Amino acid sequence: MIALIRRDVRRGYAGGGATLVMAFFLLVTTLFPFAIGPDARLLARVGGGVIWAAALLAALLPVERLVQPDLDSGAIDQMIVRGIGPVTIAVAKMVAHWLAFAPPLMLAAVVAAGLLDLPVERLLLVEAGLAVGTPGLAALAVATGALVAGLRGAGAIAGLVMLPLAVPLLIFGAGAIDGGVAGLKLLAALSLLLTVGAPVVAGAAIRLGVE
């Protein structure tokens, strides 16, 4: 299990994966000041929501690279031959994806907060929300990656599959900025639900992909 996680974390950071997520995230957050104008008060008010929307879009970016390459290369076949179950593979991929995806995102959120002139106490709530919400987001990304693996135009379909399911995370994540601890609890509950449910879905999809 640890070997699987280490391999996927390495592959996540290799080839500039983390840089890509950070750059994309920052690009999306900088679009908003351009779109709604340099009104510092307004930006500070919407900033938290902007960061969450950008995080969701950035989470979509690596979905295609999570499961598909391992099905193509036969790596997942080899894991199953060695008696590692599809659900275990999915859990390992989720942990690894979270480790490769959440830290760069949370780092980039600090920079984004500066760009959006977000007050420190709101930034802390955003960071707490991201820490709680990103496991759910990572789980959703792996499940989506497993579901769309092998399809043509998988990237576009992944967006259609994943974004609606991620909307509750966005609602409670952005809501927690104003709702405080109570909002974070709701977000945590939702994130937990996704983290527990997604491995089963991803495992079934991987099993189908192998057969």
Next chain:
Amino acid sequence: MSVPGLEVRDLRLARGGRVLCDGLCLALPPGGAARVTGPNGVGKSSLLRVLAGLPRADAAVTRPARVALLAEAAALDGERPLARALAFWARLDAAEDVSARVAAALAAVALAELADVPVRLLSTGQRRRAALARVIASGATLWLLDEPGNGLDRAAMLRLDTAIARHRAEGGIVVVATHQSIDLPGAIEVAL
């Protein structure tokens, strides 16, 4: 259930609604070998995948606890040096002596001098030999080899024969699907 040998009882194999074989029986004791032959598309690779347990057919197949599959794809990470890519799988197979087992496997396929070269730079034949090294390093009892001779030159074919013979001498079992002449003395012929 795991047994010392490989046993297939009344296996029915269907793919995409087409029945590839029905009532297939096969029993291989330790040291045994089988050669799966037949025209393209008849289901040789599918049979090997079933024997490996990829589509589950637990009622019909009892196999040793540890199985190594050589399929069409090498399953080695392209960006990793060859020895490291092999060590990843070898470590999953068994925790002890990983680097020694990988080194011995690389020597058996004559790739020892390429141990530090990234997998993506290997040629077709070298990649095939690397995948074979993964099987050798696994220490598994049952080897399932799907067209192991693809892309191999004359010398590499001889080394493949040697590796299979040594594995069988140690009590291992080999099932080979191939069109080529691979030396398998006393092998059971399975014609699909």
